[in-house]
Amino acid sequence: MSELINLSLTDQILGLSDKSFSSKEITGAYLNEIKKKKSLNCFISVFEEESEEKALIADKNIAKNKARPLEGIPIAHKDIFCIKNKKTTCGSKMLSNFISPYSSEVFSKLDTAGAITIGKTNMDEFAMGSSNETSFYGNVLNPINEKLSPGGSSGGSAAAVRANLCSFATATDTGGSIRQPASFCGVTGIKPTYGRVSRWGMIAFASSLDQAGIIAKNAKDAAIALKYMSGFDQKDSTSLNEEVKDLQKEVDADQEHIIGIPKELIEKIKNDQVRDSFNNAISILEKDGAKIEEINLPHIEYSLPAYYVIAPAECSANLARYDGIRFGHRSESVSSLEDLYVNSRTEGFGREVKNRIFIGTFCLSAGYYDAFYNKALKIRNLIKGDFDEAFKKVSSIAMPTCSNSSFELGSINDPVEMYEQDIYTIPANLAGLPALSIPSGTSDEMPIGLQLIGNYLEEGRILNLANKFQKLTNFHEFK
Amino acid sequence: MKITEQDLKNISLLSKIKIDEETSDSLIKDLESILTMVNKMDELDTSNINPLTHPIENTQTLREDIEKKDIEREKLQELSKEKDSGFYLTPKVIE
Numbered sequence: 001m002s003e004l005i006n007l008s009l010t011d012q013i014l015g016l017s018d019k020s021f022s023s024k025e026i027t028g029a030y031l032n033e034i035k036k037k038k039s040l041n042c043f044i045s046v047f048e049e050e051s052e053e054k055a056l057i058a059d060k061n062i063a064k065n066k067a068r069p070l071e072g073i074p075i076a077h078k079d080i081f082c083i084k085n086k087k088t089t090c091g092s093k094m095l096s097n098f099i100s101p102y103s104s105e106v107f108s109k110l111d112t113a114g115a116i117t118i119g120k121t122n123m124d125e126f127a128m129g130s131s132n133e134t135s136f137y138g139n140v141l142n143p144i145n146e147k148l149s150p151g152g153s154s155g156g157s158a159a160a161v162r163a164n165l166c167s168f169a170t171a172t173d174t175g176g177s178i179r180q181p182a183s184f185c186g187v188t189g190i191k192p193t194y195g196r197v198s199r200w201g202m203i204a205f206a207s208s209l210d211q212a213g214i215i216a217k218n219a220k221d222a223a224i225a226l227k228y229m230s231g232f233d234q235k236d237s238t239s240l241n242e243e244v245k246d247l248q249k250e251v252d253a254d255q256e257h258i259i260g261i262p263k264e265l266i267e268k269i270k271n272d273q274v275r276d277s278f279n280n281a282i283s284i285l286e287k288d289g290a291k292i293e294e295i296n297l298p299h300i301e302y303s304l305p306a307y308y309v310i311a312p313a314e315c316s317a318n319l320a321r322y323d324g325i326r327f328g329h330r331s332e333s334v335s336s337l338e339d340l341y342v343n344s345r346t347e348g349f350g351r352e353v354k355n356r357i358f359i360g361t362f363c364l365s366a367g368y369y370d371a372f373y374n375k376a377l378k379i380r381n382l383i384k385g386d387f388d389e390a391f392k393k394v395s396s397i398a399m400p401t402c403s404n405s406s407f408e409l410g411s412i413n414d415p416v417e418m419y420e421q422d423i424y425t426i427p428a429n430l431a432g433l434p435a436l437s438i439p440s441g442t443s444d445e446m447p448i449g450l451q452l453i454g455n456y457l458e459e460g461r462i463l464n465l466a467n468k469f470q471k472l473t474n475f476h477e478f479k
Numbered sequence: 480m481k482i483t484e485q486d487l488k489n490i491s492l493l494s495k496i497k498i499d500e501e502t503s504d505s506l507i508k509d510l511e512s513i514l515t516m517v518n519k520m521d522e523l524d525t526s527n528i529n530p531l532t533h534p535i536e537n538t539q540t541l542r543e544d545i546e547k548k549d550i551e552r553e554k555l556q557e558l559s560k561e562k563d564s565g566f567y568l569t570p571k572v573i574e
Contacts, residue, residue, distance in 0.1 A: 101554045194534045208533050234542045238533070241540055305517045316494065325567050327558035337572050338495075346497040354496055358506070359513055361494040362486070375520050377530030382523070384531060415509050416516045432534025456535070 004029045005164040006479055009073065009221035012167055016062055016072050023062070023072025023116070027055035030074045030118055034165050040141045042160040044079045044089055046119035054116045061114070068114030069228055075110060076166040078157050079120040080127055081212070082201040083107050090203045091123040091135040091153075094322050094329045094348035104201025105233045106170055106212050113228040118166055121156030125350045126319070127177055127205045129153050130421035131412065134352040139409055142185060144446060148406040151181030151421075157215045158185040162478065168216040168225045172202060174209045175307055176401075176425025179437035182215050183401035183449025186439045186478060188466065189215040190222050192459045194432030195240035197226075198233030206314035207238075209307075209429045218476050219438060219466035223251035226459060242457060250460030251467045259285060259465070260295035260394030271404055277441030277448045278400050284472055285465070295390040295397065299382040303427045306383070308419060309363050309376035310430070315353075316360030322348060355415060384431040391455040396462050399424050401437040401449030424451060434459045438466045439475040447475070480514040482507050 004026045007015065015021050031048055051074060058072030082088045082100035089095045103111075111117065124134040132155030133139045140155040142148040143163035150159040154171035158181035161169050171178045173191035182189025191213040202212055214229065216222040227247040233239045261282065269275040286292050324330040324344025331343035349357070363372035390397060402421060412418045428435035433453050440450035450469070454462035470476050487507065491498045498506060552565065561568035 098558065101550050101558065234540070237539050238535070239540065240535065299523070302520060302523060305519045308513060308517055309520075325559065325561075325569055326555075330560045334570055337569050340570055341495045342497055345495050349496065355506075355509055355513075357494050357496060358490045358510060361490050362482075362510070362514075363517075365489065365493060372517065372520075374530050375525060376517075377532055378525035378528040379520055379523060380534075381528055381531035382525070384534065414512065416512050419513075419516070430534065 005033055008217050009167050009224055012073055013070070017067060019062070023055040023058035024052070026072070027051050027074045027116060027118065030166060033163070034119065037143070037163050037165060040143055040146070040159055040163055041138055042121055042140055042156045042163065042165055043076070043119040044091070044122050044137050044156070045087055047117060051116050051118045058114060058116065068112070070110065071114035073115050073167045074118040075115045076119050076121050076157060076160050076169040077107060077117055078123055078154055078169065078171050080123060080172055080203045081106050081170060082203070083117065083120070086120070088120070088203070089136070090127070091125040091137060092348065092350065092353070093136045096136065096329070098327055102201060105198035105235065106202060106229055109229050109231070110170070121154070121160050121169055123156050124153035125353050126203070127153040127172055127174055128315070128352050128356050130176070130180055130418050131409065132156065133409065134350055136350060142406055144186065145406070147408055148446065149184065149409050151184035151406065153177040154215060155181045158182050158187055158189065161185070161187045161215050161217060168214055168221055170212060170229070171215045172210060172212050173429065174205050175311060175429050176422035178213045178215060179401045179425045179435060179449065179451060180421055182437040183439075183447060184406040186447030186476070187215055188218050188222050188436065188438050188476060189213065190226060190436035190459065190463065191428065191434065192226060192230065193240070193434045193457050195238050196230050196434070196457065196459065198231070198236040198239050200233055200235040204318040206311040207318060208314060209311060211429070218470050219436070219463050220251050222436070223247040223460070223463045240457070245460050247460050247463060251463045253464060255461060255464045257285070257290040257396060257461070257465050258293055258394045259290050260293050260390050260397040262297045262300065262397065262399060263294045265297065265300060265399060269400065269403065271443065273441070273443035274400050274403060274448055277443070278398075278450065281440040281450045281469065282398060285469060288468060288472060290465070293394050295394060297386040297390060297427070299379065299386050300427050302379045303383055303430055304419065304423055306376040306379040307422075307426045307430060308359070309372045310380065312356040312360030313364050313373050314360070316357045316364065319353070319357055380430045383427055387427070387431045387433060395455070395458075396465055397453040399451050399453070401425060401451040405443040405446035405448050428453050432456070434462060436462050436466055438469060441475060480511060480518055482510050482514070
């Protein structure tokens with residue numbers, strides 16, 4: 001049955017509906033593979049018995065012609081999404097005993113669509129990291145080369161898709177946490193427009209930047225999964241009350257594309273293989289009929305510094321809720337209320353999370369607010385303006401996902417060097433734009449990602465372009 | 480940018496996270512290196528630019544003010560290690 005796990009989501013849906021195989025078979029095949037590849041450390045929880053039971057129900061629904069759109073498809077959720085009565089750790093000691101009393105909208109939507117949640121994936125602690133090394137549960141290994149990082153923070157989700165441990169996985173992206181691991185693991189990852197997918201029940205890191213998305217085998221699969229995850233949600237006050245387009249149709253539609261290339265930025269790429277792979281990808285799309293336009297994003301180099309004020313500032317406010325009283329880790333060695341707060345937080349958070357809380361606290365403290373936080377918000381406005389201007393003449397913008405392919409686990413110790421992993425992915429978060437990463441070549445035998453950024457609510461357009469590219473190339477194919 | 484021992488004390492106090500002496504030197508090094516990177520922002524004159532707190536404006540949607548019982552208090556309080564009769568318990572705060 002191992003061939004079932006190699007199939008794309010599209011083929012799995014087809015095979016289940018024409019009864020070529022059952023959900024019981026496909027679920028069993030994934031559960032076996034998860035056991036076989038346990039050492040990759042992709043999962044924090046696996047729901048074996050429950051998945052098997054749900055597969056039987058799915059097979060009954062299919063037999064009765066009552067199949068829902070994702071009926072019987074085994075998927076994984078990043079362990080940042082709350083699922084009722086299930087442990088939701090966010091990769092942290094702080095939440096290692098947290099059993100959620102409610103479910104995230106992302107889980108509820110995909111569950112309602114018939115998908116089977118096979119487990120919850122490992123991640124950097126509170127989604128803060130670019131290598132998966134900050135997880136309280138240990139780092140994930142890159143399935144292509146186990147000495148290397150799968151990327152982060154959604155490293156467990158990206159590695160699980162690459163290792164054929166689930167059909168697709170949910171993930172989140174605050175500064176590149178879907179796209180960078182997708183790039184490192186040679187899979188397809190999309191972060192939709194801010195507000196397109198509900199944040200209800202998704203543990204907060206930086207609320208104005210956090211957005212849930214999908215990691216899948218290819219653009220077509222990502223389009224199908226994203227379609228069933230998107231939509232307005234009253235429970236999230238920043239949710240967009242806009243019609244959900246039929247991404248499944250749009251991904252295959254006949255669309256014309258004008259691709260914007262930020263030439264100055266491309267010329268500055270230091271890694272030859274990353275630059276060559278990018279130029280090669282663009283020429284493939286150009287030969288296929290896409291128009292190429294040079295664009296300017298004059299403020300983009302200020303994205304990284306602005307992000308490393310805004311994200312930590314929002315993080316320090318969001319993570320103030322972990323007080324040791326209502327939920328989360330509570331210190332045992334306590335003699336006063338102050339001790340309870342301080343000891344619970346000091347014991348519960350890891351080094352990187354603390355660093356970000358410290359930076360955020362500093363930038364928001366008296367005397368520094370204007371110089372750091374307010375300044376960063378003004379730069380955010382300039383960056384958004386750059387994109388607004390560019391999208392007047394192009395339909396999407398292309399740049400590399402990352403300035404390098406995957407690196408050895410434990411090889412980056414300087415925080416700024418690690419933060420530079422997200423140099424190309426952060427701008428889309430600051431502007432709230434949809435962006436995806438698809439494999440476009442290799443560097444030292446490891447995948448390199450091509451990033452496509454779309455205008456607001458134009459996920460369909462970048463997925464369409466990504467699908468075109470995947471029809472013309474085989475960089476995304478793996479067994 | 481320099482971070483002093485006093486800055487570190489203030490940050491620790493405000494964030495309610497202890498900073499032990501053994502790690503304070505390496506922490507200062509990390510924070511200084513992050514803030515030096517952040518200081519690149521100073522190259523830009525932003526005096527006439529408005530701050531943008533949120534990527535998408537006008538999204539604060541309101542819903543009908545109808546009482547819902549999605550999550551019961553008892554269920555929420557099960558998550559706390561110390562509670563009694565519907566109250567959360569903390570160490571004594573008044574003498």
